[in-house]
Amino acid sequence: xxxxxxxxxxxxxxxxxxxxxxxxxxxxxxxxxxxxxxxxxxxxxxxxxxxxxxxxxxxxxxxxxxxxxxxxxxxxxxxxxxxxxxxxxxxxxxxxxxxxxxxxxxxxxxxxxx
Amino acid sequence: xxxxxxxxxxxxxxxxxxxxxxxxxxxxxxxxxxxxxxxxxxxxxxxxxxxxxxxxxxxxxxxxxxxxxxxxxxxxxxxxxxxxxxxxxxxxxxxxxxxxxxxxxxxxxxxxx
Numbered sequence: 001x002x003x004x005x006x007x008x009x010x011x012x013x014x015x016x017x018x019x020x021x022x023x024x025x026x027x028x029x030x031x032x033x034x035x036x037x038x039x040x041x042x043x044x045x046x047x048x049x050x051x052x053x054x055x056x057x058x059x060x061x062x063x064x065x066x067x068x069x070x071x072x073x074x075x076x077x078x079x080x081x082x083x084x085x086x087x088x089x090x091x092x093x094x095x096x097x098x099x100x101x102x103x104x105x106x107x108x109x110x111x112x113x114x
Numbered sequence: 115x116x117x118x119x120x121x122x123x124x125x126x127x128x129x130x131x132x133x134x135x136x137x138x139x140x141x142x143x144x145x146x147x148x149x150x151x152x153x154x155x156x157x158x159x160x161x162x163x164x165x166x167x168x169x170x171x172x173x174x175x176x177x178x179x180x181x182x183x184x185x186x187x188x189x190x191x192x193x194x195x196x197x198x199x200x201x202x203x204x205x206x207x208x209x210x211x212x213x214x215x216x217x218x219x220x221x222x223x224x225x226x227x
Contacts, residue, residue, distance in 0.1 A: 101211025
């Protein structure tokens with residue numbers, strides 16, 4: 001079945017450590033996105049990419065980094081510079097150039113900093 | 115800039131009662147509109163989308179939404195609530211598939227038995 005796979009589902013990290021969240025899709029979608037979700041808040045865009053080897057900052061990119069070396073993969077690194085990294089992280093993808101380009105989401109990764 | 119407002123961060127309904135979740139958007143032109151549902155510790159799932167083909171849009175799980183240009187609204191309804199409808203609901207807007215998706219803050223729906 002086609003879809004988006006995020007791993008790990010749960011991750012614990014000590015302060016000062018970098019962590020990388022994986023996002024893989026087999027939908028052949030051009031665009032991929034990373035969102036952050038905090039309790040009681042909506043989704044905030046961290047980074048997005050519409051084509052391989054190119055990506056743009058979203059609304060809250062500070063303390064995060066991404067790469068897009070392959071169409072199907074868009075890993076997110078949460079660096080030690082991110083002041084408050086504990087959150088639920090969602091990866092999404094979409095087709096570029098279609099009528100609506102609705103987003104398809106993965107199951108999410110919950111990061112807790114101890 | 116586009117924005118999305120969802121009136122009511124928490125809505126409670128009795129099982130079997132009408133569900134009404136409100137969404138208003140700001141846009142100079144009719145955008146593409148979406149409703150997503152999120153269950154605890156899961157990703158978002160598309161409930162329905164407005165693409166200008168019809169103002170009344172039917173989605174999954176018995177939900178539907180009506181696009182009203184004059185009111186810049188896209189409210190989500192379901193005639194009879196079920197316990198399994200308890201979740202977080204997000205309204206979203208997008209100008210074109212090349213633009214960012216703008217999400218509302220979400221409405222948490224509780225269903226009382």
